[in-house]
Amino acid sequence: MIRRSLTLFAALFVFFCVVGWVMGAANISLLLVQSFAMALVALGLNIQWGYGGLFNFGIMGFLMLGGFAVTFISYPVNAAFWGSEGPMMLARALLAFCAGMLLVIGARNAHRIGIRGGWQTALTVLAWAVGYIVYRSQIDPAAQYIEANAGFVGGLGLHPVLGWIFGGILAAGVAYVIGRICLGLRTDYLAIATIGISEIIRALLKNTDWLTRGTLTVSPIPWPTPLPQALQAQGMPITDSFVQARLWFLLLVLIVVGLAFFLIQRAYGGPWGRMMRAIRDNHIAADSMGKDVTRRQLEIFMLGSVLMGVGGAIFVSFAQIYDPGSYQPINNTFLFWVMVIVGGAGNNWGAVFGALLIYVSWIISDPVAQAIFGTISHWSSSIGWGEIPDIQSRASQMRVLVLGLVITAALRFAPRGLIPEVVKRDV
Amino acid sequence: MNELVFFFNTVIVSGIVLGCIYAMGAIGVTLIFGILRFAHFAHGDMMTMGAFVTFLLVTALAAMGITTAPFLPTGFAVLPVAMVITAIIALGLDKGFYAPLRRRGARPVTLLIASIGVTLIIQGLIRLFFGTGVYNFFETEPKGLIRLPVPLEGVTRTVNITQPQLLMIVGTIIAVAALHFFLTQTRLGKAMRAMADNADLAQVSGINTKLVVRVTWVVAGALACFAGTMLALDVQLKPDLAFNIVLPIFAAAIVGGLGQAYGAIAGGFLIGFAETLAIFNWSVLLRPFKDNLPFTLPADLSIVPTEYKLTVAFVILVIVLLIRPTGIFKGASS
Numbered sequence A: 001m002i003r004r005s006l007t008l009f010a011a012l013f014v015f016f017c018v019v020g021w022v023m024g025a026a027n028i029s030l031l032l033v034q035s036f037a038m039a040l041v042a043l044g045l046n047i048q049w050g051y052g053g054l055f056n057f058g059i060m061g062f063l064m065l066g067g068f069a070v071t072f073i074s075y076p077v078n079a080a081f082w083g084s085e086g087p088m089m090l091a092r093a094l095l096a097f098c099a100g101m102l103l104v105i106g107a108r109n110a111h112r113i114g115i116r117g118g119w120q121t122a123l124t125v126l127a128w129a130v131g132y133i134v135y136r137s138q139i140d141p142a143a144q145y146i147e148a149n150a151g152f153v154g155g156l157g158l159h160p161v162l163g164w165i166f167g168g169i170l171a172a173g174v175a176y177v178i179g180r181i182c183l184g185l186r187t188d189y190l191a192i193a194t195i196g197i198s199e200i201i202r203a204l205l206k207n208t209d210w211l212t213r214g215t216l217t218v219s220p221i222p223w224p225t226p227l228p229q230a231l232q233a234q235g236m237p238i239t240d241s242f243v244q245a246r247l248w249f250l251l252l253v254l255i256v257v258g259l260a261f262f263l264i265q266r267a268y269g270g271p272w273g274r275m276m277r278a279i280r281d282n283h284i285a286a287d288s289m290g291k292d293v294t295r296r297q298l299e300i301f302m303l304g305s306v307l308m309g310v311g312g313a314i315f316v317s318f319a320q321i322y323d324p325g326s327y328q329p330i331n332n333t334f335l336f337w338v339m340v341i342v343g344g345a346g347n348n349w350g351a352v353f354g355a356l357l358i359y360v361s362w363i364i365s366d367p368v369a370q371a372i373f374g375t376i377s378h379w380s381s382s383i384g385w386g387e388i389p390d391i392q393s394r395a396s397q398m399r400v401l402v403l404g405l406v407i408t409a410a411l412r413f414a415p416r417g418l419i420p421e422v423v424k425r426d427v
Numbered sequence B: 001m002n003e004l005v006f007f008f009n010t011v012i013v014s015g016i017v018l019g020c021i022y023a024m025g026a027i028g029v030t031l032i033f034g035i036l037r038f039a040h041f042a043h044g045d046m047m048t049m050g051a052f053v054t055f056l057l058v059t060a061l062a063a064m065g066i067t068t069a070p071f072l073p074t075g076f077a078v079l080p081v082a083m084v085i086t087a088i089i090a091l092g093l094d095k096g097f098y099a100p101l102r103r104r105g106a107r108p109v110t111l112l113i114a115s116i117g118v119t120l121i122i123q124g125l126i127r128l129f130f131g132t133g134v135y136n137f138f139e140t141e142p143k144g145l146i147r148l149p150v151p152l153e154g155v156t157r158t159v160n161i162t163q164p165q166l167l168m169i170v171g172t173i174i175a176v177a178a179l180h181f182f183l184t185q186t187r188l189g190k191a192m193r194a195m196a197d198n199a200d201l202a203q204v205s206g207i208n209t210k211l212v213v214r215v216t217w218v219v220a221g222a223l224a225c226f227a228g229t230m231l232a233l234d235v236q237l238k239p240d241l242a243f244n245i246v247l248p249i250f251a252a253a254i255v256g257g258l259g260q261a262y263g264a265i266a267g268g269f270l271i272g273f274a275e276t277l278a279i280f281n282w283s284v285l286l287r288p289f290k291d292n293l294p295f296t297l298p299a300d301l302s303i304v305p306t307e308y309k310l311t312v313a314f315v316i317l318v319i320v321l322l323i324r325p326t327g328i329f330k331g332a333s334s
Helices: A002-023 A025-051 A059-074 A086-108 A117-149 A160-182 A187-207 A228-233 A238-269 A271-281 A283-288 A293-319 A329-343 A348-382 A391-413 B002-036 B043-063 B079-103 B108-130 B163-185 B187-197 B199-204 B209-234 B243-256 B261-279 B283-289 B306-323
Strands: B145-149 B158-162
Touching (some): A002 A025, A002 A348, A025 A059, A025 A238, A025 A271, A025 A329, A025 A348, A059 A187, A059 A293, A086 A117, A160 A187, A160 A293, A160 B306, A187 A329, A187 B108, A228 A238, A238 A271, A238 A293, A271 A283, A271 A293, A283 A293, A329 A348, A329 A391, A329 B108, A348 A391, A391 B079, A391 B108, B002 B158, B002 B163, B002 B209, B002 B283, B043 B108, B043 B243, B079 B209, B145 B163, B163 B209, B163 B261, B187 B199, B187 B209, B243 B306, B261 B306
Antiparallel strands (some): B145 B158
């Protein structure tokens, strides 16, 4: 087993070297940062699906939350907003929100004062409606006011790493709510519910212009490490400055990934990991042994989401732009599933391997497809069939097809992944 | 009264149109879930694929100079052929991707992940061959618009419905009636319901389960082609035509109870109407009484802003999952 992993990782290293040699140092350093951030998210999914057997198809939502968190924390302070009526109006909206929640909670506990059955249901619905109207009556003018006078709320101007941490916390908080709602559901219902919720998160973050500037996008978001421009100011040549700045960023990402990897690898081997596998493999048996299945699943769902939130924050930090319109289920949810399935669910080494392999293949399948199409086009025009029209846009779609083929092939021929989970049997 | 006609046009007509599309898609999803016990995520892309098959047929006919334009949209006329082709492709998809996994005894979850792979494959292929552009069925022929005057005094607005929309409503009624006949009157339909109820019992009772599976794919593929083509005729044809609405379709199927064909129809219309009602600007209806109202009428009084239209379906989905996970009609459990 170990020999196989070592061989695969050695092959991956050679693969990276070849890609790096072809694409140049600046590009491969970019790819490395991105693929290790991907690996962090894949580790998060591996906790949820590989350790706990939870079906999270809402990764996109957590990535967006992480991205929003880092934008909010690290973007410079918007003085126009803080100097205006905006904060007060938002506070009133928050108050209205809390009042609405209290109303709903009150209605849900109405059975204590003797209102039961159908009446209580009617009261709850009424409470939701009233709460919604009260909240909307405060938030709508606030949103309009902020958009008109200050653009958007801006950030807090703190260190980006704080933003990463906040991304994890925010994702965990949302995961708690989602988990409380959905974790009682069967696997396929859970999948659809999480997709639905991630779409709701996307719609919210995309359309609340006062908070995220929506499709107008926020940039530039600061880096935690020196920017290439800062290095250039010190007199470094342009290419070198990019490589070096990205290597510093890579170092930071590697520390985060390494820490997360170490901790969850330890957790996997410990009693906690054993319990999780027991719940995954047979939750009824685990329940009868006295394990609180729903609570443990909530725990693992939140833990995985923290890594996804941090990963999403790192992406946005690195790209320096937060564009809620750019998130797509294919790029931001399914891609990670392919990574974990191909790599090997339940094995952290497998998840990291899958993330690195699939991400780089995903990126290079575009130029490779273009080269192939170019050759075919050249050949077909030489025998008089004419050229293939718009090669460029078609070739960039090739990666979707490749992804689909890879995942179906993996499910069929290597259902446990390239580096499968090692099942230890103590005698 | 003009306001009521406007309400009818923007809410009732578009609600019915949306409901028909959701219902047709949801029937396929729910049938596959009932028989094969997995959520077939690639259904939306089967709809898109069906629409593209129709488009190819129309283009081929147009190249030969054949068109049924003023009488019927050509896209509608070739629909039966396209439905047959899509059904065959659906069978092929099952044979190529799902049947091997089933034979190995894979869990439904694995099949769900495989269906996402199939989604990506279909989307990749469509984009590879057709690019990412937008196509229109009505480039060479006019899109018929029917204006019905309302026989009431003082009404100047007309009830507007396009020819494809009318055809869609008629087609949906015919398809649902045929499906009802098939499920209740024919031997195969009864076998299908029996297998949805209890697959093992159906098998030991001598029902040819393999045949039932094949028939399910044929029905689901044909209905997906119908729904996809109708959607493309109503709006435009693009590679992510139905991928964007696959979640509302799942919401419709779950609201109706997974595995329940009639529930899927009810769920489809419920979601369709909920979406159009939620984004409708109610102050339009109140405007005639604005002098008698105790408050000043805001310009926009819709329940949610227009950009949250699709979110309505997800919210309904989450609420239903919370309150009644088996759906309005009691669904099959796996």
